[in-house]
Amino acid sequence: MIRKATAVWNGSGKEGTGHLTTQSTILNQSQYSYLTRFEDGIGTNPEELVAAAHAGCFSMKLSFLLAGEGFIPDELETTCSIKLENGGITSSHLALKARVSGISDEKFAELVKNAEENCPISKLLNTEISVEFTLN
Helix, strand or coil: CCCCEEEEEECCCCCCEEEEEECCCCCCCEEEEHHHHHCCCCCECHHHHHHHHHHHHHHHHHHHHHHHCCCCCCEEEEEEEEEEECCEEEEEEEEEEEECCCCCHHHHHHHHHHHHHHCHHHHHCCCEEEEEEEEC
């Protein structure tokens, strides 16, 4: 399986602008710029997209792991915070709120750790990854 996205950039790094389009067109010429990446401009940025990818990938991997142990989650809500420092992504922090009936804290922690280490986006990122979770 191959998934694609296209970035088009016009102009210099600070004054230029660009747009992103994904194969599914869920992003369709979505604007990004210096302002959206380093200030508070309207649009997206690469780090926000990596955060969305990591949160989504981790949640889906954990869901598969839970199902493999006989637990179907009521809800997994994951927020990912990507830190960009000195020109590189230095960490990805996942904050998980989960509702899973009947699972012990120990088993849940084991499966969370597995998902943290083994979701495809975690494997892709060459950075510190951490997870905190609340199980209700």
